[in-house]
Amino acid sequence: MPAMHCRSVFGHAAASFEDVRASVGVPRTASVRQMADLYVREVVFDEPIVTSDGVALGGHHRVTIQRDGRYRYQGHFRATGFPSFDVAILTTVGYTIPIPGVPTPAAAQVAFAAQGRVHGTNEAGDREHTWDTEGVAPLLAAEWQGVRRGQLNRHLEFDTDWFGPAGDVVGFLAQVVALGATFGAAGVAIVIVGEAADLLDVEQIVLPGIVGVVFAGGAAYVLGPSALIPGFIVGAAVTAALITQRPIFPHEEAFAIEVFGPTLPFDRIRLTNLVGFGDRPFTAPGPGGVILVNLGKGFDNPTTYSGKGGDEEGLSAPGQLFIHELTHAWQIANESFTPEYYCRAVATSTGTLGGDMSTYGYGPAGPSWGSFGTEQQGSIVDQWFAGSTDPDERSQQQRPYRAKDDDEQGAAQNPYYRYIRDNIRARVA
Numbered sequence: 001m002p003a004m005h006c007r008s009v010f011g012h013a014a015a016s017f018e019d020v021r022a023s024v025g026v027p028r029t030a031s032v033r034q035m036a037d038l039y040v041r042e043v044v045f046d047e048p049i050v051t052s053d054g055v056a057l058g059g060h061h062r063v064t065i066q067r068d069g070r071y072r073y074q075g076h077f078r079a080t081g082f083p084s085f086d087v088a089i090l091t092t093v094g095y096t097i098p099i100p101g102v103p104t105p106a107a108a109q110v111a112f113a114a115q116g117r118v119h120g121t122n123e124a125g126d127r128e129h130t131w132d133t134e135g136v137a138p139l140l141a142a143e144w145q146g147v148r149r150g151q152l153n154r155h156l157e158f159d160t161d162w163f164g165p166a167g168d169v170v171g172f173l174a175q176v177v178a179l180g181a182t183f184g185a186a187g188v189a190i191v192i193v194g195e196a197a198d199l200l201d202v203e204q205i206v207l208p209g210i211v212g213v214v215f216a217g218g219a220a221y222v223l224g225p226s227a228l229i230p231g232f233i234v235g236a237a238v239t240a241a242l243i244t245q246r247p248i249f250p251h252e253e254a255f256a257i258e259v260f261g262p263t264l265p266f267d268r269i270r271l272t273n274l275v276g277f278g279d280r281p282f283t284a285p286g287p288g289g290v291i292l293v294n295l296g297k298g299f300d301n302p303t304t305y306s307g308k309g310g311d312e313e314g315l316s317a318p319g320q321l322f323i324h325e326l327t328h329a330w331q332i333a334n335e336s337f338t339p340e341y342y343c344r345a346v347a348t349s350t351g352t353l354g355g356d357m358s359t360y361g362y363g364p365a366g367p368s369w370g371s372f373g374t375e376q377q378g379s380i381v382d383q384w385f386a387g388s389t390d391p392d393e394r395s396q397q398q399r400p401y402r403a404k405d406d407d408e409q410g411a412a413q414n415p416y417y418r419y420i421r422d423n424i425r426a427r428v429a
């Protein structure tokens with residue numbers, strides 16, 4: 001793209017390429033093309049609905065997604081001949097999720113649905129049924145780089161009671177997963193938006209005694225913010241019987257208070273032994289205000305566990321993963337959380353991060369707390385907690401300092417301590 005210059009892409013307000021680069025947090029090697037890519041704000045998927053076998057039914061569906069997570073789902077069905085139809089459509093935008101250190105990408109499907117009756121010439125009534133719904137799903141913003149390269153899929157049913165009177169959630173999920181299988185990917189995350197969410201009766205498949213986890217079609221899903229995030233068990237096929245959940249114990253609260261002070265809503269926190277894509281732990285807000293902290297193999301003894309979700313230990317300081325995930329719980333409690341399908345700052349072993357540190361690194365102390373991303377904040381806190389005892393190579397920036405280095409410890413005060421004192425413990429997001 002030799003003819004493309006900084007000003008023609010970003011306008012005359014762009015003082016220099018370097019300023020723009022710095023403002024969007026792209027590493028120094030960014031090309032003009034990479035920079036322009038970041039400024040794509042909207043993607044539109046648009047397709048006619050064509051039926052086969054001479055069925056007198058047609059239509060159109062269109063999905064618009066913006067990088068801030070806003071979406072719009074529009075379309076119509078039309079009866080084109082004698083018969084009338086009850087029609088239901090499932091539209092998905094599918095995209096893959098590359099996971100560092102995992103050979104096969106995972107997949108996600110953003111699911112939309114609409115249904116209605118169109119009348120043929122056999123009876124009175126509208127020949128057309130139209131829909132137009134809008135909303136916001138935070139995961140779409142978090143997953144924008146994948147979403148914008150997604151592909152449109154659809155599943156159309158007519159003259160069947162597809163959703164059922166109360167919402168056949170198992171059948172619905174099976175259809176979404178089937179559409180996702182076109183990627184050949186391991187696991188499908190499902191973001192359910194608009195009417196599709198209303199059509200589901202997730203109460204049907206909630207596991208007894210386990211909050212915020214549903215089980216359908218042989219897979220477990222954590223009920224995140226308008227999304228079903230697949231949950232896995234390390235080293236085993238997931239079954240309902242293997243999923244364990246519990247409240248946080250008093251000695252674990254005391255452990256957490258050493259970092260967070262009294263700012264965590266312990267009564268809302270549930271620990272589980274599930275992990276997300278790539279056997280990575282993750283934390284997600286669930287129904288009724290519950291905060292699901294999914295720790296994998298760190299579930300039994302989170303304050304002494306030194307792994308990253310799997311069987312291998314000695315990869316981080318004891319309790320470091322727990323502190324990292326609790327930072328996400330803090331973000332959820334303070335409404336500064338961006339949902340993810342797995343914890344990007346937590347690799348299953350050292351070395352799997354490759355050369356790409358951009359989403360994990362956070363640079364020198366100084367910028368405002370709110371200018372750091374969800375995972376960067378998690379890393380700042382867990383590495384402040386771990387100090388030089390953290391064996392993970394990504395902890396270079398706080399390595400010279402003692403664990404929990406603070407005002408009381410003298411001259412070597414860790415410059416990142418300000419975020420613990422002025423943001424975490426002060427509840428300033």
Ligand SMILES: [Zn+2]
Pocket residue numbers: 324325328343344345346374375378
């Ligand atoms: Zn994280």
